Amino acid sequence: MKLTLIYSLLLIAAVFSGCRNLVVTEPTSNNNLDDFNVLWTQVNKVYPFFQQKHINWDSIYTVYEPLAQRAKGDEGFKILFDLLSILKDGHVTITTTGGQELQTYYSPRNIRDRLTFNPVTVRRYFNRELKVAGDGKIEYEFLPDSLGYIKLSSFSSGNWVNDFDVVLNYLRYSKGLIIDIRNNPGGIVQIVEYFAGRFISKEMKYMPHYSKIYSIKIPPIEPRGPFTYSNPVAVIINGASFSGAEHFAEVMKQLPNVTVIGDTTGGGGGSADYTFTTPDGILIQISSSDWRRYDNVPIEWNGISPGITVLQTKEEVDSGHDLQLERAINILEGKK
């Protein structure tokens, strides 16, 4: 009897050993080829950098289409990801069906420099705690010797930008101002214009813009606010300053009282301005815009170079030395 019971239990265990597959089932649809075709077609229609990046999009179709035909399950998602990675564009993202947005590319400068800025090290140069405004996106305070410092973490839209005027008013009588946009991932043109408008006294043309599908006229930057900050300004940039942050650096670079210091920006000359969804519900974001510097060189891949190049490593920053900030302070204090 007991042996029968043991055998019965073993049988039950064997039968139930496939329980997981009853509970977790395979999805039924497979739209991998349709997804591929939609992606290829949309990118082909709007993407502006094929020529600059020497990408032959037609030949890519012939390589990837057979792979998409054979793909099963998430192999299809990987093909879409790989296809978008070829563009080497920091504005291109793919979003999983559950809503997780994945970057398909970070520029080497971006990856290298994201660790060469350390807010803890920056605080060593102040004799009081930095003030915070704009929902945490702005940090500011006086450095010793009456220099002002503003760290801008974003150029995204929102009511937070209104705090910039309050901050600038606080630092109005500083003898020089540092605007730190290192590790700033960017935002939108309107906010770049909103901030830049506080540093110009007359209307200023915005950078050139090209698109295969849009014909938009970018309005000029208008002077804004109760006063124009006209004392010397140092803008600090690095390889993780991207997109809208690069626009801001390029605009500010044109002003006579502004020195751009640090390392070349990430090279994000597109925009997050064109999205579409594949038949399987995968959201893709690509760029349809080609923003140029004032000298008409594409920002894409080239970035904005500083007027004064100061390189720094993670090790230097972690040991308490922010060479880029030190140089900005020295410039504003009239030292070499």
Next chain:
Amino acid sequence: MSYRIILIVSIIISGSFLKTFAQTEDVFKSFGEGLTFESGVSLLAMKDELISKQKYSGSLPVYSLSWSKFNNVYGLRIYMNYEDAPGLKNYNITSSVQQTQIGIAFVYPIGSISFFSKNAYLFLGPAVDIFSHKQVLNISNFDVYNASVNAWLYSGCVRAEAYYELKGNIRLHASGQISILSEAFKSTSDEGTQETIVTPLSGFDSQIGIDILYKITKGFTASAGYRFRMAEISKWDYFVAAQDQFTAALSYKF
């Protein structure tokens, strides 16, 4: 949903066959005590729709350490499981999963059921369970581009156990545990951490298992068993992880 109802109804029906018993020596002897190290293989299938609607499956080693003790009133179990699956697959795409479970249970003797002319001693009580799950979908060779999610489930549970003596030194041990109320957290790189309360209608963390225990010496007991574990959350992007585990264990009673 249907299997949840079946589980709850089964528990209620089983309860109606109980007869209460005095806390005899048999009860104390039946409860498995000591420090137990368990190891085995787990066949895992899972789907986390935050990352993908596809099913990922594969085998992974499972390790467990537990401590059990029966005092005059209740049995105490403290347990910890760890699983690491670097290569769950969906066709040629891999996903890495790490799961940890730690918990404490207090089970009280509640009665016995006569079975083949012998008693099966039953225990029931509350448990607290913490389940953590980390998944990385390996779309790229570089981590920075991969989808990933961390999830935690802090649960108040009900645990039931039964011991049945087959022969002098061989016993059967069956156990089941299901969460009643959980607090769930998930964290992703682009959305930060989200939190929600999970009831059995919107998710649970559960396990049922059966082991054969063989008393080798006065102190040592060896065992082999099968366990089905399942965690599910439908309150947000659907998550389900189910696994069939086959384990061997060695216990030492101090």
